[in-house]
Amino acid sequence: MDMAVVPSSATGGRRVPGVRGTGGPPRRLSREDWITGALEAIAAGGLAAVAVEPVAARLGATKGSFYWHFANREELLTAALLVWEQRGTAEVIDELEAIADPALRLRALFARAFGATVTGSVEAALLADAPSPLVAPVLERVTQRRLEYLERIYSALGQPAPQARGRAVLAYTTYLGLFSLRRAAPTAVTEKGLSAALEQFLASPPEAGGTPSEE
Amino acid sequence: MDMAVVPSSATGGRRVPGVRGTGGPPRRLSREDWITGALEAIAAGGLAAVAVEPVAARLGATKGSFYWHFANREELLTAALLVWEQRGTAEVIDELEAIADPALRLRALFARAFGATVTGSVEAALLADAPSPLVAPVLERVTQRRLEYLERIYSALGQPAPQARGRAVLAYTTYLGLFSLRRAAPTAVTEKGLSAALEQFLASPPEAGGTPSEE
DNA sequence: GGCGTTCCATACGGTGCCGTATGGAGATGA
DNA sequence: TCATCTCCATACGGCACCGTATGGAACGCC
Incomplete structure (x- = not known):
C-alpha cells in the first residue's frame, strides 16, 4: 500500500536535487x-x-x-x-487489477500491505497526523476507497455483502494496527504473527460456514 | 484587613485550577x-x-x-x-483482576478497550507521537505489559503458549487499528463491526479446535 | 549580444516559543 | 511583627520559523 518516496523527476542523467548540498552545481x-x-x-x-x-x-x-x-x-x-493520494489510489489498485483471480489478488494485496515498512513511510506519518484539517479529508478518501476495494474482492470471492464489508473493515483495521504496533513495540511483530494474520483474512470466515476450512 | 471582593482562599471547597482564567481568585x-x-x-x-x-x-x-x-x-x-504509564498499567489491570473467571475478564477487557473513545485520548495522541524518544520507551513498556497480560488470559482459557501469544498480538493489533481507523475514517467504525471483532477474539481460534463454539 | 522572462539569494520584520533573571507577593513560624 | 521560605509575574534575550521585498543571476529568444 505504501510507496517508495517518489521517483525523481526524469532528468535524464542530470544531477538530481535533494541533498545537492555539497559540491553539486546549483540547479x-x-x-x-x-x-x-x-x-x-x-x-x-x-x-x-x-x-x-x-x-x-x-x-x-x-x-x-x-x-x-x-x-x-x-x-x-x-x-x-x-x-x-493519487499515487496511493491509482497505482496500487491498477497494479492489482492485473491479477485476474480474486483469491490471488487478495493474497498479493495483503502480502504487499503487511510487508510495508513503517520507518520513513509517508502513510504512517499521515496516520499520526490524521487530526490535521489538511490530512483528514485526504486520509478519509483513501481509506474509504481501499475499504470499498477490499469489500469488492471479498464479494468476488463469494461473500455476501454484509460479511464482505465486515471482513474488509476488520482486515484493514489489522493493517492499520500493525503500523501502530510496529512503532509501539517493534519486537512484538514477528514473521509468524504476520503470516497468521494473513491466513486469517485469506480463509473463509469462521461464522459463515460450520467448520473452518483451510482454504 | 484585606477583605477583597472575592471570598478569600479559605472558602471550604477549594477552587480547582484549570481554566481558572476569568474571575477565579489566583491560586x-x-x-x-x-x-x-x-x-x-x-x-x-x-x-x-x-x-x-x-x-x-x-x-x-x-x-x-x-x-x-x-x-x-x-x-x-x-x-x-x-x-x-503508571495509571495505564496498575489501574486497569487491578480493576480487571477482581474478575475471577478468565472468560468474563477477557470480555470486560475488550468491552473497555473497544469502547474507548479516541477524541481527547492521551493514548491516541501518544501512539501518534510514538517516534519521539520520550514517548517510545514508555509506549514500549506499556504495550509489552498489556500483551503479556492478554497472553496470560488466553493461556488461562486453555490456549497453548504459541497460540495464546499469537492471539494476544492479533487482538491487540486490532485494538490499535481501531484507533487509527476511527481517525482515518470514523464512519467505517460501526457498532456491528465492533461486536464482530469482539466475538472474534472471544471465541476459540479457528485453527485450534474443530467447530467454533459461540462461547 | 541585447532583452524579457524565469527563477532565486539575501535581507528584513513579525510571531511563538524556550529558558533566565529578578523583584515581589503570599504564606509561615518565632 | 518581622524574617524567611515558597511560589510566581514580568521583563528580557535567544532561536526557529513564516512570509515579504528587492535586486540580481540564469535562461530562452531574437
Whole structure:
C-alpha cells in the first residue's frame, strides 16, 4: 500500500536535487522537486517537519525559491497530499487489477500491505497526523476507497455483502494496527504473527460456514 | 484587613485550577496541576501541544510558576508520561483482576478497550507521537505489559503458549487499528463491526479446535 | 549580444516559543 | 511583627520559523 518516496523527476542523467548540498552545481528547482522534498520530510517527521527553510536547505536552496513556486507552506502541503493520494489510489489498485483471480489478488494485496515498512513511510506519518484539517479529508478518501476495494474482492470471492464489508473493515483495521504496533513495540511483530494474520483474512470466515476450512 | 471582593482562599471547597482564567481568585499551582495540564494538552494536540506558555495560560498562570516546579519542558513531559504509564498499567489491570473467571475478564477487557473513545485520548495522541524518544520507551513498556497480560488470559482459557501469544498480538493489533481507523475514517467504525471483532477474539481460534463454539 | 522572462539569494520584520533573571507577593513560624 | 521560605509575574534575550521585498543571476529568444 505504501510507496517508495517518489521517483525523481526524469532528468535524464542530470544531477538530481535533494541533498545537492555539497559540491553539486546549483540547479533550478521545479514545483515537483519541492513536493518531493515535502513528502520526504513528511515521511521523516510528519507534517511538522515540512518547514520551508529546512526543506529548502535540504534541497540546497533557500526560501526565495520556495515562495516563487508556492504561495505559502499550506499550498505545498496540499499539493504533496494530493500527489500522495493519487499515487496511493491509482497505482496500487491498477497494479492489482492485473491479477485476474480474486483469491490471488487478495493474497498479493495483503502480502504487499503487511510487508510495508513503517520507518520513513509517508502513510504512517499521515496516520499520526490524521487530526490535521489538511490530512483528514485526504486520509478519509483513501481509506474509504481501499475499504470499498477490499469489500469488492471479498464479494468476488463469494461473500455476501454484509460479511464482505465486515471482513474488509476488520482486515484493514489489522493493517492499520500493525503500523501502530510496529512503532509501539517493534519486537512484538514477528514473521509468524504476520503470516497468521494473513491466513486469517485469506480463509473463509469462521461464522459463515460450520467448520473452518483451510482454504 | 484585606477583605477583597472575592471570598478569600479559605472558602471550604477549594477552587480547582484549570481554566481558572476569568474571575477565579489566583491560586497556587502544584507540580501535579502542571502534569494534569500537560496530559490535557497531550490529549488535545499531542506532545507538540505541550508548550509552556500556552499551558500556563490555560492554568491561569505564567511561565514563572512553571519554571519553579520544573527545570524545563522535557521534565514536565517525562513526569506526565510517567503518570500516564503508571495509571495505564496498575489501574486497569487491578480493576480487571477482581474478575475471577478468565472468560468474563477477557470480555470486560475488550468491552473497555473497544469502547474507548479516541477524541481527547492521551493514548491516541501518544501512539501518534510514538517516534519521539520520550514517548517510545514508555509506549514500549506499556504495550509489552498489556500483551503479556492478554497472553496470560488466553493461556488461562486453555490456549497453548504459541497460540495464546499469537492471539494476544492479533487482538491487540486490532485494538490499535481501531484507533487509527476511527481517525482515518470514523464512519467505517460501526457498532456491528465492533461486536464482530469482539466475538472474534472471544471465541476459540479457528485453527485450534474443530467447530467454533459461540462461547 | 541585447532583452524579457524565469527563477532565486539575501535581507528584513513579525510571531511563538524556550529558558533566565529578578523583584515581589503570599504564606509561615518565632 | 518581622524574617524567611515558597511560589510566581514580568521583563528580557535567544532561536526557529513564516512570509515579504528587492535586486540580481540564469535562461530562452531574437
